[in-house]
Amino acid sequence: MVNTEKAIPVGPTRHRSRWTSRQLVVVVMIVGFSVIMLLPFFWMITTALKTNNGIYHLPPQFIPHSFDLANFGAGMRAVHFSRLFINTAIIAALSTIGSVASSMFVGYGLSRIRFPGRKIWFYVFVGSMMLPGIVSLIPMFRLYLSIGWYNTWLPLIVPAWFGNPFFIFLARQYYFSVPRSLDEAAKLDGAGHFTILTRIMIPMTRPVWITMAIFSFQGAWNDYLQPLVYLYSQPKWTLSLGMASFSGIYNTPWNEYMATDLIYMLPPLMIFFVAQKYFMQGLGSLGSASLR
Amino acid sequence: MVQHPVRHKRHRNHDALIGYLFILPSLIGLGVFVLYPLVTSVYYGLTAWNGVSTPVFVGLQNYVYLFVHDIAFWPSLKATGLFVLMSVPSSLILGLALAMLLNRKLRGIRVFRTIFYLPVVLPSIATLTLWKFIYDPKFGFANEVLRALHLPTSMWLGSYTMALPAIVIIGLWGVGGTMIIFLAGLQSVPQELYEAARLDGGGDFAIFRRLTLPLISPILFLLLVMGIIGSMQAFNQPAVLTSGGPGFSTNLFMYSIYENAFQNQQFGLAEAQVWVLFIAIIIITIFTFRLSSMWVYTENDSE
Numbered sequence: 001m002v003n004t005e006k007a008i009p010v011g012p013t014r015h016r017s018r019w020t021s022r023q024l025v026v027v028v029m030i031v032g033f034s035v036i037m038l039l040p041f042f043w044m045i046t047t048a049l050k051t052n053n054g055i056y057h058l059p060p061q062f063i064p065h066s067f068d069l070a071n072f073g074a075g076m077r078a079v080h081f082s083r084l085f086i087n088t089a090i091i092a093a094l095s096t097i098g099s100v101a102s103s104m105f106v107g108y109g110l111s112r113i114r115f116p117g118r119k120i121w122f123y124v125f126v127g128s129m130m131l132p133g134i135v136s137l138i139p140m141f142r143l144y145l146s147i148g149w150y151n152t153w154l155p156l157i158v159p160a161w162f163g164n165p166f167f168i169f170l171a172r173q174y175y176f177s178v179p180r181s182l183d184e185a186a187k188l189d190g191a192g193h194f195t196i197l198t199r200i201m202i203p204m205t206r207p208v209w210i211t212m213a214i215f216s217f218q219g220a221w222n223d224y225l226q227p228l229v230y231l232y233s234q235p236k237w238t239l240s241l242g243m244a245s246f247s248g249i250y251n252t253p254w255n256e257y258m259a260t261d262l263i264y265m266l267p268p269l270m271i272f273f274v275a276q277k278y279f280m281q282g283l284g285s286l287g288s289a290s291l292r
Numbered sequence: 293m294v295q296h297p298v299r300h301k302r303h304r305n306h307d308a309l310i311g312y313l314f315i316l317p318s319l320i321g322l323g324v325f326v327l328y329p330l331v332t333s334v335y336y337g338l339t340a341w342n343g344v345s346t347p348v349f350v351g352l353q354n355y356v357y358l359f360v361h362d363i364a365f366w367p368s369l370k371a372t373g374l375f376v377l378m379s380v381p382s383s384l385i386l387g388l389a390l391a392m393l394l395n396r397k398l399r400g401i402r403v404f405r406t407i408f409y410l411p412v413v414l415p416s417i418a419t420l421t422l423w424k425f426i427y428d429p430k431f432g433f434a435n436e437v438l439r440a441l442h443l444p445t446s447m448w449l450g451s452y453t454m455a456l457p458a459i460v461i462i463g464l465w466g467v468g469g470t471m472i473i474f475l476a477g478l479q480s481v482p483q484e485l486y487e488a489a490r491l492d493g494g495g496d497f498a499i500f501r502r503l504t505l506p507l508i509s510p511i512l513f514l515l516l517v518m519g520i521i522g523s524m525q526a527f528n529q530p531a532v533l534t535s536g537g538p539g540f541s542t543n544l545f546m547y548s549i550y551e552n553a554f555q556n557q558q559f560g561l562a563e564a565q566v567w568v569l570f571i572a573i574i575i576i577t578i579f580t581f582r583l584s585s586m587w588v589y590t591e592n593d594s595e
Contacts, residue, residue: 023398026393026398027398029393030393030398030404031404033390033393033408034407034408037407037408037410037411037465037468038407039433040411040426040433040465043422043425043433044422047425055431056431102317102318102321105314105317106315106317106318108314109311109313109314109315110314110315113307113310113311113314114307114311115307115308115310115312116308118315121315121318121319124322125318125322128322128326130577131326132521132569132570132573133525134525134546134549134566134569135329135330135333135566135567136325136329136333137329137566138329138336138553138559138566139328139329139332139336140325140329141553142332142336142343142559143328145343159321159325161317162318162321162324163317163318163321168318193310193314218413222415222416222417224416224417224527224528224531225531225550228550228554229550229554239415240416243415243417243418243421244417244420244421244532246421252425254425254428254431257421257425258422261418261422264415264417264418265414265415265418268414268415269410269413269414272413276406
């Protein structure tokens, strides 16, 4: 249902052998746009490889004359990359586990257990998505300050364990596609709801929780505002804070900066390439939801 | 299914208990992370406090100060409005155009879809810092391209007129996100409809106008609303690139809130600003929904 890959209609067979002039125009446009999209990447990679003289060369060199791989090490040392990397990884992992587990749990209750008010609660949860995060920022800041959570990772991790509305929405849609006869059979065998969730539902809805995990990790890895507000001392920082602070330095060493930036980009990029179809699935569900 | 009435009822009570147990995390989350801040923020907007002190009730003073005395308020509102007006339509139009361009069977088309989507995957801070260097007036790539084309160069982020458009351009680099959702929408349009339209002698523009546009209008609407709400809350761009300058030209509202709260320690004032932004978002969203009945096509009008 949510799988857009399968929903792609295979168009009428076209004549592949000959290109009409119209198709040629299309191809040229696609390639042209792709080059524009890739140019910033290209600039970034070449900058990361340039020597100190190379980056301040006038006119700027599109392709560097000499290479310097030491930028990677120097840049990473300058922002204490390894420490910030571990910090970010811990925060991202814990908030991802929390949001996926809690959303799968709540989604199960909303789709598989009949109880009065379950529809209303579903709409309330989904409706709460509409509330801009900024509204809660200052009151939560004060709350965290008063209970001693300021300058800890807890404000970045704990809220994730109480269900993510969008993920609950995704989970609920997916659970509906699992045949009810499966849980009926399990119930006859004496299985409770928790057993059905862990033994039947979670294995059968793998695509949806992988999608959630990717989105959640991505969100935590990229988040800037929350760490900026809550993490005061540098050893506790996330990578997003470290990378942004780099640009605060006067006379930024751009080659080292871009080199470090490339490493910072790698985890999300790798996940994207490995799990591309899950990205499309999650987004596809957004489209299908609006059509319904 | 026939069941004994008493057992049935007990069974239902039990299920209700289990059901609420299952949604308990979200119920707690709703209370602590949504309702509590929502209610208290109304009060905080009516107080003065510096983050450490106890909030002191001052009535509507914060709002009066914002609307009458604050020199940053109206320029920030203007910058945010301009940002929304520039970034939302441009990303919708470009996103739809690219989706239509890529919605065809061609060899290797998936590679191109991936290329267009790639910038979306990058962490926002990585993208912004990359563009900060691209926009460097002396050593940056943007001016290099302009020089190569013999066009006048720009100060980009340092220019009063160009800073905001420069930020919009960065956003357009991530147009792949919009594109991919349009693409999913285009692919759900039954192919037979296009064939029928062509058989009826419909030209490209007529087919786009009469067939494609109505069928994807729900997605267009979704993206429009999400785009408006999202861009009204843009924060990272001014925070990382411009600190709101030059002047107030990129002093987007969210950044202004952040500055008042966490830099100037005027939390009450910032909370009042939050409510101005929140109410503006609600009004604009309702307005967009109202207008939507005029142009969003629904498959089943009787429903």
